[in-house]
Amino acid sequence: MFYKDERLALFIDGSNLYAAAKALGFDIDYKLLRQEFMRRGKMLRAFYYTALLENDEYSPIRPLVDWLHYNGFTMVTKPAKEYTDSMGRRKVKGNMDIELTVDAMELAPRVDHIVLFSGDGDFRPLIASLQRQGVRVSVVSTIRSQPPMISDELRRQADNFIELEDLRDVIGRPPREMPMEPRSVAAASGQ
Numbered sequence: 001m002f003y004k005d006e007r008l009a010l011f012i013d014g015s016n017l018y019a020a021a022k023a024l025g026f027d028i029d030y031k032l033l034r035q036e037f038m039r040r041g042k043m044l045r046a047f048y049y050t051a052l053l054e055n056d057e058y059s060p061i062r063p064l065v066d067w068l069h070y071n072g073f074t075m076v077t078k079p080a081k082e083y084t085d086s087m088g089r090r091k092v093k094g095n096m097d098i099e100l101t102v103d104a105m106e107l108a109p110r111v112d113h114i115v116l117f118s119g120d121g122d123f124r125p126l127i128a129s130l131q132r133q134g135v136r137v138s139v140v141s142t143i144r145s146q147p148p149m150i151s152d153e154l155r156r157q158a159d160n161f162i163e164l165e166d167l168r169d170v171i172g173r174p175p176r177e178m179p180m181e182p183r184s185v186a187a188a189s190g191q
Contacts, residue, residue, distance in 0.1 A: 051094020121151030
């Protein structure tokens, strides 16, 4: 349910979308995702939200964050909090719900349709508020994983639910395999 002349904004809960795609067995190609929604309407912004571990020498998400930043996505990041739980396990916490909510509320007067890439039920009041302001809201997540990655309340509140699995052929790519070392490539090809 998209109209070519409507002003769109994408709000991507990075960790939630990553978990949903992983549960379905594919990776998101963000260039294709952006192109797909530019085709569906007049896309004003594509926001991507994620927490980053600042003290790690190498963060596996850093290349993605840098690529998105240089390719038209508005990056919203903050340092993740690292702690040790009562069982002595290292845990990372980095909730971006407030940042996403504030940005969506600020942009609401300038858009016709917001696409939220998250299944987090905490966003139900945000969707209700956006709808009261006349903004249509589509939610992208999945009910086809075990367990489903979207809360029932969020799915029911949205104007439109888009099953992530249905977008696989449009925005997906197979999960990356670890690249073989050069010697292994030569051995595998019989050289």
